[in-house]
Amino acid sequence: MASRAPLPPTAFTLPAKYYTDPLLYEREVDMFFRQMWVCVGRMGELEDRGSFFARHIAGDSILIVRTSARGEPDSVRAFHNLCRHRGTQLCRDELGQFKGSIQCEYHAWTYDLEGRLVGAPHMDGSAGFRREDFPLLSVRADVWEGFVYVCLADAGPTLQEQLADLPEKFKPWRMGELRRGDGITYDIATNWKLIIQNFSECLHCPNLHPALNKLSHYMSGENEPLRPTYMGGRMDLNDGVTTMSMDGTCPRQFLPGLSPQDQRRVYYYALFPNLLISAHPDYVMAHTLWPLGPDRTRLVCEWHFHPSEMARPGFTADDVREFWDMTNQQDWRVCEMAQAGISSRAYRPGRYSDREDLLHAFDRFIVEAHGGE
């Protein structure tokens, strides 16, 4: 890798408040999780018209419902999970199937899958009551390459605008075709930004991830400059290594359409605010981050494979799961130790090395989002 531009002597880590202050945390929830498009899952979880899952986003419970029939193009709607009669939650299940309509258990108000109120017992005689005034509260929803996104803000950029040139960049992986092979959910006692920072440098790899460092050398990386809505880079596989797995060999075909160069690399991209994509020659790992507090984050890690590989007899994701679960746990441990240390009254910002350039840029981005130091 080409030598990186040296960081200035002012390249210090952030003050503790960015990781511990509840008000600052709430502001980040608002700026990044209410104003931006948030990745909530995969289209593969929604198989039929009426299939839904529920997500807690920035404190709100949101129902994401598929409105297109099986086999038809992706189409989803998202609604706040509450009835317009007396505010009752419509659904307590995380995942399920509506049968053509959504009915409140309490007094049987009923909505169609577009959110229109189609039944409201004993309301018809009420003076001035009109069903069209009480639809479900709708939330913007969209889909990119199988990743379902919602945006709690009514106005602002479209998903395409937020993704910028990423759709073009990731085209070769044809991620929309991939299907979930396995996944693990982690609860991590750390600020969400420390996970993004951990994801964005490999200086820690030789000490923390000796197994990973044998597959892909930490000095092999190359980063793009930080973009307004994402940052990322790539690392090369070592000679003789064919993918990131326990033994570095790949029991699967490479994803169709990858160039020989991309077959020798792993791409790591953090799509703000909450999707971390690691694109391998034969699978894509996707982390979705869910901040639960200044010092708590839930992370859903999933591995997506090509359906033709998954259909093969003897297909397994175990080698990938074993390797990344080990690596993940090493990472979450130090993320939790970083949160603990930074939370101490004694903490003071420390000096970044030149190999932590993306972190420094990300910190600047965060500080600016908050309106300066």
Add this chain to the structure above:
Amino acid sequence: MASRAPLPPTAFTLPAKYYTDPLLYEREVDMFFRQMWVCVGRMGELEDRGSFFARHIAGDSILIVRTSARGEPDSVRAFHNLCRHRGTQLCRDELGQFKGSIQCEYHAWTYDLEGRLVGAPHMDGSAGFRREDFPLLSVRADVWEGFVYVCLADAGPTLQEQLADLPEKFKPWRMGELRRGDGITYDIATNWKLIIQNFSECLHCPNLHPALNKLSHYMSGENEPLRPTYMGGRMDLNDGVTTMSMDGTCPRQFLPGLSPQDQRRVYYYALFPNLLISAHPDYVMAHTLWPLGPDRTRLVCEWHFHPSEMARPGFTADDVREFWDMTNQQDWRVCEMAQAGISSRAYRPGRYSDREDLLHAFDRFIVEAHGGE
């Protein structure tokens, strides 16, 4: 049932703050649970002179002690559960029997059952110390038809004044004679007012309680207008149904003294702030509510029967318990879903139907208690 007066087009549910704001909750605890008489249990739990139970009311631990001998007329005293020496709690048990006096474990200060300090070791030489200056801190206590009440406020209406015309209304049930047959305690993740509201309309019955709706039709109800300290109404039993139980038949004699009309009805009354009475032909169900936070309430549900029935061989409360536990759990589920939905940032007040007239009146009463919107 006669048609009800239509509600105005302004009959909307309350803003979320009434169910979620901690300060507003504290104000309600003060207004309703410190200033009003609160139902704390039944005289049947206190069998002898010195029998006591402890209750947490509005954050205070209160000891309620029977001071009359077995067989004598009901007489109770209530005290704050702390010693006047160094403030030590006098008792950690929920229920028990004092042997003629109440002694602090720490330094053996001793009080009689009227709360007078009768022993204080090593204090007699202390300049100016007089035992009569350090009695237990007393709290008003009274009894109505076996329901024990206390009032944390020293001044204000008597229990009789708070009960208004209810003693006359409930006279036929002779509730003072009834004994507890069974009971269940529920912890419910909802605001205390949502339970009272759930109790005060049956519009939800056809959808939520199909079994109940077969015994007593939801349109059969008739409400009294809201009174300053209570609200309630009645519903009729369907033809062929003799009481509210799993199969609608009644294996017990009706309560003595009920008119033929009352033998065909169930009366539902919410006695503010915390007693919900459901009077059936052969038993009385009593809920007592204990707010634990803006979004948490403990509810003690008990069924009281006539002692002559309870003395019969083969007496059982199981049919009643089974029916009401099923119905209760259906109700608490939607109360929790209502709390969850109302707590969402997206919640906005919704329109009441004409069959929710008591709720609308209760909301107005609550808003006025808070001094207006």
Add this chain to the structure above:
Amino acid sequence: MASRAPLPPTAFTLPAKYYTDPLLYEREVDMFFRQMWVCVGRMGELEDRGSFFARHIAGDSILIVRTSARGEPDSVRAFHNLCRHRGTQLCRDELGQFKGSIQCEYHAWTYDLEGRLVGAPHMDGSAGFRREDFPLLSVRADVWEGFVYVCLADAGPTLQEQLADLPEKFKPWRMGELRRGDGITYDIATNWKLIIQNFSECLHCPNLHPALNKLSHYMSGENEPLRPTYMGGRMDLNDGVTTMSMDGTCPRQFLPGLSPQDQRRVYYYALFPNLLISAHPDYVMAHTLWPLGPDRTRLVCEWHFHPSEMARPGFTADDVREFWDMTNQQDWRVCEMAQAGISSRAYRPGRYSDREDLLHAFDRFIVEAHGGE
């Protein structure tokens, strides 16, 4: 015991806020646990150069490391438990052994046992970076008679100054030679000061500790006046009793060097802020207190014996453990009941007896530390 000076009629217990107010609690943590020397353990836990234990003091995680080799004079260093690079906690273990240096798991920054940064990968090319600018953050540490102390404040009195004349007073027990025989950790739902107050009077003994009262009569005590950094007194063993144990007999030799008079007494001293010493003829009991909140305290109780006794066949600490665990649990129970009662809205200060003179003096000391009522 000589009669004590009577307390004035104004000798009332403290207002509730001293036991319940979070801000007042934080101020005490600062005044007493950040500004004063705090006892953190015994030198016996640190056997070799590089042995360490970690303690949470006033919210900070501190590593206490032995820097002298086995057999050499006591020498310890204390450091904030965080790396100067990105603030990561250096160590999650409570107890362990560093192998000559302290290395951060995350990016392998490495410090020697004096806290000097001796390794920082990829930092050498960074403009203006100097290792000597990033040592571990050091905390003052010292040792008295085997008790290890640290002080989070950089300036202020030395440990010797804080201990005042106690080293002279406790010389006969030669506590530096003693070794831990056994210990129990208790979590107690009470304010730390209520434990000190409980420790400082025996008026509660006849009622609460009948077994203890048979060994050492509660009227036998004599107190010293309160000193700026400690308070204490003594009690006599009853005739026929040779130590405080289940049956009052002593299966061990007395500690060498004690006068015949000291062999008949137990000395109880509270060394502010967190060490309670009970010196018996044949062992020393030491409580260390760790405030966890206004109403929560962790207490480590340990019994220290002479190594020559511990080396004898058949040595046991069981009689001591059994007696004091019983007595401790009686005390913690009433400390928790006192906290509960004082936390009630109904609590008001009560009158002290003349036998609670140290508590009254301690209260005055606390109030003055807070700057008056």
